[in-house]
Amino acid sequence: MIVAALLLSLAPPPASPAGSWRAVLDLAGGELRFALTVRPTGRAFRGSICNGRSCTLLSGIRVAGDTVVLEMQDYAATITSVLHGDSLTGVYHNVGNRGPRTIPFRASRGRWRIEPASAELLGSWDATFVTDGRASPRVLLFSNDSSGFIGGVITNTGDYGRFWGRAEADSFRLAHFDGSFVYMLTGRLDGDTLRGVFHAGRSTQTPFTAVRSTGRPHLASPTGMTSADTSAPFRFAFPGLDGRTVANTDPRFRGKVVLIDVFGTWCPTCHEAAPMLADLYRRYHGRGLEIVGLAYEVTGDTAVDAPLVRRFQMTHRVPYPLLLAGTSDVASAAATLPQLRGFTAFPTSIFLGRDGRVRLVYAGFLGAATGPQHDRQVAEFRATLERLLAEPAR
Amino acid sequence: MIRGILASLLTGISLTAAPGLVSQVPADLAAERAAFADWLAHSPVSPYAAVSAAPLDASGAGIDLGGRAARIVERNGAAWLEGAGPAHPLPRNRPTPVGGTTVLVTGDPPRTRVMLFQPGRSSASPAYYPFDPAVVFTGTLTPPATPGSERVLTPDGIEVEATFAGTVTVPLGTTTTLRVLRLPDPASEESSLEIYFRDRTSGAGSYPAGRFVTLAPIGGGRYRIDFNRARNPFCAYSSVYPCPVPWRGNLIGAPVAAGERYQSHP
Numbered sequence: 168m169i170v171a172a173l174l175l176s177l178a179p180p181p182a183s184p185a186g187s188w189r190a191v192l193d194l195a196g197g198e199l200r201f202a203l204t205v206r207p208t209g210r211a212f213r214g215s216i217c218n219g220r221s222c223t224l225l226s227g228i229r230v231a232g233d234t235v236v237l238e239m240q241d242y243a244a245t246i247t248s249v250l251h252g253d254s255l256t257g258v259y260h261n262v263g264n265r266g267p268r269t270i271p272f273r274a275s276r277g278r279w280r281i282e283p284a285s286a287e288l289l290g291s292w293d294a295t296f297v298t299d300g301r302a303s304p305r306v307l308l309f310s311n312d313s314s315g316f317i318g319g320v321i322t323n324t325g326d327y328g329r330f331w332g333r334a335e336a337d338s339f340r341l342a343h344f345d346g347s348f349v350y351m352l353t354g355r356l357d358g359d360t361l362r363g364v365f366h367a368g369r370s371t372q373t374p375f376t377a378v379r380s381t382g383r384p385h386l387a388s389p390t391g392m393t394s395a396d397t398s399a400p401f402r403f404a405f406p407g408l409d410g411r412t413v414a415n416t417d418p419r420f421r422g423k424v425v426l427i428d429v430f431g432t433w434c435p436t437c438h439e440a441a442p443m444l445a446d447l448y449r450r451y452h453g454r455g456l457e458i459v460g461l462a463y464e465v466t467g468d469t470a471v472d473a474p475l476v477r478r479f480q481m482t483h484r485v486p487y488p489l490l491l492a493g494t495s496d497v498a499s500a501a502a503t504l505p506q507l508r509g510f511t512a513f514p515t516s517i518f519l520g521r522d523g524r525v526r527l528v529y530a531g532f533l534g535a536a537t538g539p540q541h542d543r544q545v546a547e548f549r550a551t552l553e554r555l556l557a558e559p560a561r
Numbered sequence: 562m563i564r565g566i567l568a569s570l571l572t573g574i575s576l577t578a579a580p581g582l583v584s585q586v587p588a589d590l591a592a593e594r595a596a597f598a599d600w601l602a603h604s605p606v607s608p609y610a611a612v613s614a615a616p617l618d619a620s621g622a623g624i625d626l627g628g629r630a631a632r633i634v635e636r637n638g639a640a641w642l643e644g645a646g647p648a649h650p651l652p653r654n655r656p657t658p659v660g661g662t663t664v665l666v667t668g669d670p671p672r673t674r675v676m677l678f679q680p681g682r683s684s685a686s687p688a689y690y691p692f693d694p695a696v697v698f699t700g701t702l703t704p705p706a707t708p709g710s711e712r713v714l715t716p717d718g719i720e721v722e723a724t725f726a727g728t729v730t731v732p733l734g735t736t737t738t739l740r741v742l743r744l745p746d747p748a749s750e751e752s753s754l755e756i757y758f759r760d761r762t763s764g765a766g767s768y769p770a771g772r773f774v775t776l777a778p779i780g781g782g783r784y785r786i787d788f789n790r791a792r793n794p795f796c797a798y799s800s801v802y803p804c805p806v807p808w809r810g811n812l813i814g815a816p817v818a819a820g821e822r823y824q825s826h827p
Contacts, residue, residue, distance in 0.1 A: 195778045258596075264654065264665065265717050265746075265795075267600040298752075299724040299743055300708030368751035372778050466657050467642075467649045493639070494652035498670065502639035503650070 182250050184212060184228070184235045188274040192259055192344060195370040199342040199351045200332065203237075203274055216346060219314035219331030221536065223345045223435070224482075239346030240475075243465075246272050261347070270349065270369045283311040284334030292361055293385040294320075294377035304385050307352070307361070307377055308537050309339075316341065320352065320365070321540065323387040325436050325512055325531030339363075345435045389544075393515060393528040396506040400523030403427065403504065405461060405490035408473055408480070413459065413490050415523060420457055422560035424552060425519040428460045429504070431495045432475045434513045439534040441483035443545060447552065448487050454556050455521070460485065461492035463500050463513065518551055521560045527551055586692045590789060594689065601798070602684035605663040606656045608798035609685075610678040614718070617666070617673040624677060626660040633664070633675050640666040640673060667719050674719065676801070687793070688822040690766075696788035696819045699779060702727040702741060702754070713757075714805035715744050716773050716794045726754050729776070729786065733760075734815025740808055741776060754784070757808045758791075761816035768797045768823040770804045771811070791820025 188203040205214040205228060212228040214237065226240035235255060237246040248257025255274040260267065292307040306321040318330040318341045327350050332341035337356040344350070354363015354375070361377040395401065404414035415425070428444055430437035448458045462479075464472035469491060476489050493503045501510040507517075512530040520526045529548075533541045586594070601607045615622045621634035621643075631644035633651065640651045642659060651657055656678070657664045663678040705725040713723045723742040730738045745752045754776035763769055772791040776784040796804035 196780065263600070263604075264606050264656070264667070265715070267596045267604075269596055299726050300704065301724070370778055371751040371753070465652055465655050467651055468657065469649075493650045495655070496639075496653040498653060499639040499650045502636065 182233060182252075183207065184214075184230060184250055184255070186276055187278050188255065189277050189279050190216070190255075190272070190274040192349060193271040193273070194349070194351060194366055194368075196351065196353060196364060196366045196372055197340070199344055199349065199366075200279060200340075201342065201344045202279060216344065217331075218329045218343050218345070219317050220312065221329035221331070225346075244346050248272060248274070259349075268368070279315075280333075281313075281315040282333035282335070284309060284316040284339060285336075287337065287356055288316075288334055288339055288361075291380035292377035293380045294361070294375045296365060296373050296375045298373050305365075305375070305377075306380065306385055306540075308540065309341075310538060317536065318352065319534070319536035319538070319540075320350070321386060321533060321537055322531070323389075323392065325514075326534050326537050328435050328439070328534055329536035347433070348435060389530050390527055392511055392530040393507055393509045395508065395517070395525035395528055397524045397526075399506075401425075401427070401506055401517065401519050401525050403459070403461065403490075403492075405492045405503075406469075407488050407490050408477055413488055415519075420523070422521050423455050423457045424451075424521055424555040425523070426456065426458045426552070427517040427519065428458060429463065429492075429500060429510075429513065429515040429517065430460055431463045431465075431513050432479045433465055433495055436532050436534060437514045438479070438483070440514050440516075440532040441479070441485060443548070444487075445483060445485055447548060450549075451552055451556060452486075455560075456552060456556065458487035460487065460489040461500075461504075462489055463493045463495045464491065465495050467494040467499075516548070518555060520555050521558055526555060586689075586789075590692070590787075593790070594687070597792075598686040601687070605658070605680070606665055606676075606678055607682075608717070608795040608802060609682040610663070610680055611795075611799045611801040612662075612677050612679050614674055614676045614801045614803075617675050618671070622675045624659070624662065624664070624675075626662065631659075633666070635670065635673055640675065667717075672720050685824075688824050689789075690818045690820060690822055692789050693819040696733070696817060698729075698731055698786045699783055700729060700786075701783055702729055702776065711742075713742060713744075713808070714794075714803060716755075716792070716805070718795060718802040718805070721745055729756070729784075731786065731813075733788075733813050733817060737813050737815075739811050739813075742808070756786070756811060757794075757805055758811040758813055758817075759807050760813035762818055765816075766818065766822055767791075767820070768793045770794065770796065771807045772820060774820070788817050788819045791817065793821050793823065797823055 184205045185207045190201050190203040192199040202217040205212050214225045214228050215222040225237050227238040229236040233250045235248050235250050244261040246259045248255040253276040257272050259270045259272045289309050294305040294307050295302050296305055308319040316332055316334050320327040328343045330341035330343045340353045342351040349368050351366040354361050365373045402415055404412055407413050462476045472491055480489055493499045514532050516529040518527040533544045535541050617635045621632045624631045634641050641648050642651050651666050653666050665676040668674045704727045710722050710724045712720055715721055723744050726741040726743045728738050730736055739756045741754050741756055743752050744755050756774050757771050759771040774791045776786055779785050794805055796802040
């Protein structure tokens with residue numbers, strides 16, 4: 168019995184996924200690298216996935232024997248893996264209507280090396296993505312920070328979030344994986360031109376070329392894409408998380424400047440925008456600013472959507488009301504806000520003057536990954552609010 | 562570079578295999594088939610679970626919620642569920658549970674389609690021809706002379722605007738040039754390069770209307786076309802789905818006894 172007890176005391180403890188992991192999704196175009204961190208919290212685990220310093224919390228981690236399941240509830244996605252020594256091997260799985268959408272996953276213990284890029288790659292690039300002979304513009308922003316080489320990809324309606332990766336001589340590989348979007352940018356500097364491929368999902372590949380930004384506009388203006396009927400006050404009336412309807416005609420909005428945030432909890436860019444909006448609210452509420460978030464969620468079922476919006480509210484400490492406005496497709500949002508024309512993007516910010524009429528519609532949001540362009544957008548939001556708040560109430 | 566692409570011709574790759582193992586299914590293909598079989602058996606939107614598909618217009622589509630009638634109607638480009646508590650909009654391209662039924666609103670107005678799914682249907686696994694390494698090809702894609710697009714049905718019967726991606730030439734029977742279309746995924750920014758083809762097994766072992774095979778990028782502008790991965794449109798599993806019309810010109814004058822077979826399903 169003593170021997171048995173001794174043996175038990177010498178037996179290795181059950182393997183734990185806690186720690187830092189060098190994680191990879193194996194795409195058709197090569198490995199997409201990201202960082203996975205798992206922390207023990209009592210008998211359970213919490214974790215996050217990171218692209219450089221930009222991290223997304225996992226909604227849950229389930230461990231049963233040597234099986235480790237990483238859950239991303241907002242995106243109905245999971246990574247199911249088997250823990251064997253210092254490796255995790257498994258599959259990323261996302262919802263699919265035509266069949267399973269799976270991408271092989273693997274990870275080994277440790278942290279990725281910090282590999283900054285040389286000066287030749289850094290800066291702003293005007294890119295042209297080409298699909299079957301059709302071109303569309305993007306702007307690529309490359310820089311270095313304490314995590315290494317980082318980047319952003321800006322479209323006409325926003326950006327794809329923080330990219331992180333590495334450069335070797337004149338070649339580069341940057342990726343963004345947040346549990347929902349699977350993006351990778353690979354390429355090399357060829358003379359004065361970047362030539363590469365944008366990867367989406369496991370196997371969609373779009374070639375691109377890019378030249379140094381000249382300062383001339385390469386993308387459509389975010390304030391020129393969506394317009395609105397300004398002949399009457401902008402109307403909205405949707406239930407809040409407590410079930411009570413909040414409408415533009417409520418006394419709290421009378422004579423106020425109102426910023427309407429059209430968002431969804433499934434939208435990573437909307438998560439990025441939330442802290443800035445909360446800051447604007449705290450900065451300007453005393454001078455007459457109200458902010459309302461209109462949530463367009465996946466199901467349209469309050470029982471499912473309300474907890475997700477409540478979690479969004481708590482995560483970002485949102486101090487303004489969030490309303491359940493509809494479902495997440497563009498057509499649905501456009502249908503519930505019939506005074507908008509050309510609604511295209513989540514998030515969209517609608518600025519109302521003190522008379523309740525639309526003064527500006529800003530499509531998309533440029534996240535922190537876009538560096539100076541993000542800073543410029545924040546400055547534009549503040550300047551717009553300062554201008555509207557300075558106008559007298561009628 | 563363009564000239565190099567134009568000069569492309571797909572050539573068969575000579576897969577070497579140990580004697581007696583020629584028909585062994587490679588591990589990655591076996592895993593893909595297992596995942597698909599699992600999805601067929603368990604997904605709430607598996608074609609085995611499909612019970613109806615109806616176009617959605619202003620008059621709406623009826624839905625039976627366990628003896629209680631509800632309706633889905635389209636207003637201002639959005640689909641709304643009425644008669645099941647307060648009216649609320651339904652998402653597009655995302656399965657939504659409503660009572661014991663899963664509702665899937667797909668397609669774009671004015672060709673919106675409402676599909677209803679209920680569990681408890683067949684869970685039969687698809688049947689496949691033996692693995693044939695001789696029908697795995699790699700090569701490049703010859704781009705179309707001019708960009709263009711056409712409306713076609715996806716494997717799950719949704720009408721989409723597909724762009725001309727080019728052609729590939731495969732040494733099957735007499736050399737055959739096949740049209741490749743890029744099918745967008747309406748639920749994401751992704752797309753797939755597809756060939757919808759018929760061959761001498763169509764209606765004689767494989768599905769009569771044809772089968773889809775996907776071009777998989779392998780780097781350097783090259784693709785793999787593996788006819789062992791040829792798969793049936795969803796109308797092969799359920800009469801609820803509309804069947805894609807065979808794509809013009811994509812007739813292979815030889816039997817392609819590889820990939821998915823056709824077996825009638827309950």
